[in-house]
Amino acid sequence: MRNIVVLFIVTGMLVMPLFAQGAKEQPVRTEVETKVVIDELSRSVAIPQNPQRVVALTSAVMQSLYNIGIPPVGKVDEYRVTKEGMALPSVGKTSAINIEAVYALNPDLIIASSRFHSALKEALEQSGAAVYFFDPDKVGEISVVDLNIYLGKLLDREKEGRKYVESIYSLARDLRTDIVEPLGIGSAVMIKDGDTITAAQSASSYGSMLKLLGLRNIVPDNLPGSGRGSFVKYSIETILERHPDVVFILASSNDEASNRAMLEKFRNDEQWKHYTLQGGRFVLLPFLANPNRTSVENMLRITADALKKND
Amino acid sequence: MKRFHSHRLGVLGAAAILLVFIIALSLSVGSVQVSLGKIVGILFGKKGEGLPVQIVRNIRLPRTLVGLLVGMNLAVSGVLLQGIIRNPMASPNIIGVNAGAGLAAVVVMALFPSRIGFIPPASFIGALGAALTISALANSKGGKRSTVYIVLAGVAVSNLLNAGTSALMVVYSDILEVSYSWLLGSLSGRSWSSFALIWPYSLAGLAFALFLSPKINLFSLGDDVASSVGLSVRLYRFLALLLAAVLAGSAVSVTGTIGFVGLIAPHAARLLVGNDHRYALPLSALLGAILLILSDTFARTLFSPVELSVGIITSLLGAPFFLFLLFRKRKASVL
Numbered sequence: 074m075r076n077i078v079v080l081f082i083v084t085g086m087l088v089m090p091l092f093a094q095g096a097k098e099q100p101v102r103t104e105v106e107t108k109v110v111i112d113e114l115s116r117s118v119a120i121p122q123n124p125q126r127v128v129a130l131t132s133a134v135m136q137s138l139y140n141i142g143i144p145p146v147g148k149v150d151e152y153r154v155t156k157e158g159m160a161l162p163s164v165g166k167t168s169a170i171n172i173e174a175v176y177a178l179n180p181d182l183i184i185a186s187s188r189f190h191s192a193l194k195e196a197l198e199q200s201g202a203a204v205y206f207f208d209p210d211k212v213g214e215i216s217v218v219d220l221n222i223y224l225g226k227l228l229d230r231e232k233e234g235r236k237y238v239e240s241i242y243s244l245a246r247d248l249r250t251d252i253v254e255p256l257g258i259g260s261a262v263m264i265k266d267g268d269t270i271t272a273a274q275s276a277s278s279y280g281s282m283l284k285l286l287g288l289r290n291i292v293p294d295n296l297p298g299s300g301r302g303s304f305v306k307y308s309i310e311t312i313l314e315r316h317p318d319v320v321f322i323l324a325s326s327n328d329e330a331s332n333r334a335m336l337e338k339f340r341n342d343e344q345w346k347h348y349t350l351q352g353g354r355f356v357l358l359p360f361l362a363n364p365n366r367t368s369v370e371n372m373l374r375i376t377a378d379a380l381k382k383n384d
Numbered sequence: 385m386k387r388f389h390s391h392r393l394g395v396l397g398a399a400a401i402l403l404v405f406i407i408a409l410s411l412s413v414g415s416v417q418v419s420l421g422k423i424v425g426i427l428f429g430k431k432g433e434g435l436p437v438q439i440v441r442n443i444r445l446p447r448t449l450v451g452l453l454v455g456m457n458l459a460v461s462g463v464l465l466q467g468i469i470r471n472p473m474a475s476p477n478i479i480g481v482n483a484g485a486g487l488a489a490v491v492v493m494a495l496f497p498s499r500i501g502f503i504p505p506a507s508f509i510g511a512l513g514a515a516l517t518i519s520a521l522a523n524s525k526g527g528k529r530s531t532v533y534i535v536l537a538g539v540a541v542s543n544l545l546n547a548g549t550s551a552l553m554v555v556y557s558d559i560l561e562v563s564y565s566w567l568l569g570s571l572s573g574r575s576w577s578s579f580a581l582i583w584p585y586s587l588a589g590l591a592f593a594l595f596l597s598p599k600i601n602l603f604s605l606g607d608d609v610a611s612s613v614g615l616s617v618r619l620y621r622f623l624a625l626l627l628a629a630v631l632a633g634s635a636v637s638v639t640g641t642i643g644f645v646g647l648i649a650p651h652a653a654r655l656l657v658g659n660d661h662r663y664a665l666p667l668s669a670l671l672g673a674i675l676l677i678l679s680d681t682f683a684r685t686l687f688s689p690v691e692l693s694v695g696i697i698t699s700l701l702g703a704p705f706f707l708f709l710l711f712r713k714r715k716a717s718v719l
Contacts, residue, residue: 267503
């Protein structure tokens with residue numbers, strides 16, 4: 074009995090400072106002006122009118138925040154676009170958010186994805202910040218671009234968002250006129266390196282590049298069994314039948330020698346023989362052309378340059 | 385007795401004929417319509433080029449043949465393991481083949497993304513390494529309980545390796561989509577180069593398995609009785625385990641991990657021809673091939689041109705078939 078009492082006392086002594094520390098770290102909030110919006114989980118969310126400490130739980134939202142002039146205060150580990158963003162304190166990976174790290178940033182607004190973070194709803198809400206869930210499928214036709222307007226509207230920066238989007242469309246028009254149209258390319262498909270044929274749908278950032286450059290993606294949207302997913306396992310027979318002008322292969326590394334070898338492998342593969350013989354082109358899309366590693370404008374330039382180099 | 389022998393040969397013959405039909409079906413359906421007559425022409429003699437020729441010769445045929453060998457390998461691996469371990473739940477998973485191959489593949493994807501071509505050899509080495517580790521751990525205990533130790537060591541090592549795979553997938557989330565896809569297994573994009581990788585292992589492995597099949601029968605008597613009739617239990621258990629690992633490892637290295645075939649095909653074979661491995665083993669091979677080729681045909685045509693993971697279909701097709709056989713057998717034994 075005495076041992077049990079001692080155990081309780083010792084445990085209590087160990088646990089008390091933790092409670093005390095927790096209490097000490099509770100953020101002190103002052104009244105701020107808010108606007109109420111309905112998020113993509115159909116929740117009413119009171120968003121601060123002029124948020125000062127915004128945490129975005131996806132790389133794409135982080136970059137969009139920079140684009141509309143509201144720099145975030147934390148980063149997800151996937152984000153490698155700007156040095157400024159990479160230097161921020163981490164909140165973990167998009168698919169494995171560290172809630173304590175989010176709390177430590179004392180945010181006043183958290184922007185989460187309904188696709189990845191719905192299960193974290195309560196934990197995020199308990200931070201005391203406004204938590205807004207967006208659905209990447211409902212952002213717009215070209216989500217990687219339209220996200221800027223979407224967030225602009227949400228955070229009263231619509232003008233900045235539209236300005237950025239217009240600059241992207243303007244760049245895309247120039248690249249189309251200067252590079253794509255002279256090459257006579259009208260259709261394309263983007264597939265991943267590897268044995269299994271996995272192709273980008275238009276909803277993905279990669280698929281968006283095709284759309285912006287005026288190329289018809291031979292992989293249609295909303296295919297049965299795939300929804301608006303980023304990539305889909307796709308029939309090589311259909312690719313051969315539709316014969317896109319270009320097959321982009323997404324490089325899985327930065328190693329030039331292995332990328333060259335991979336390109337040669339595709340060109341000499343008997344499965345693709347018919348495509349090659351009929352004048353089809355394989356174009357390697359460099360590793361850097363990745364929405365987590367570079368901006369949309371750079372992805373556009375890199376994609377267009379890859380076509381030019383191949384020619 | 386003679387009648388039972390004829391029955392078993394009849395079942396084997398029927399399975400072989402069914403396999404031929406399934407292969408013909410696999411070659412004749414796909415995203416692009418090619419008539420059966422044209423396919424026969426393409427396969428037997430008619431030279432030519434054009435899209436249908438390309439699709440049948442260089443896409444459907446190698447893919448079907450890879451499915452044939454992978455299905456056979458997994459099924460024979462399962463029947464060998466169930467035989468030597470005397471455990472009906474034994475499958476290539478139990479000797480860590482999937483876990484070892486999975487970890488090795490994810491290591492290549494995460495740490496050496498520029499060497500993606502190394503995935504097949506690395507996963508083969510991973511599968512063999514896991515199986516040999518489990519075998520060594522079980523043998524270190526030796527004695528009568530080594531079959532129990534194989535199962536226990538298998539569970540422990542597989543969990544450890546799977547934890548490593550999950551950890552890598554979390555840390556390197558860039559590769560999450562690719563690694564999930566690999567772990568689910570697929571015959572998509574498998575060409576003649578994949579066939580070239582697997583056929584030597586299949587040919588030698590299946591022949592050796594047939595040679596071993598009479599010895600595997602003796603394991604059902606228990607280790608003591610099997611030893612008393614002159615079987616070197618430890619040697620043959622090790623050989624069978626190694627063979628199972630090579631067969632399953634070569635299959636997994638080419639297609640990724642495909643579950644269920646190695647578990648269900650041996651059971652279905654035993655329900656049809658009994659426990660004699662001289663019949664159950666070749667029938668398992670045929671049923672494994674049928675299940676995998678049929679599943680792949682559904683996987684690539686159900687939502688064409690989108691392809692599903694073949695592992696989903698093997699479970700969807702295999703489980704009801706297995707339950708049907710089980711129910712029929714139980715009904716027969718009651719009567």
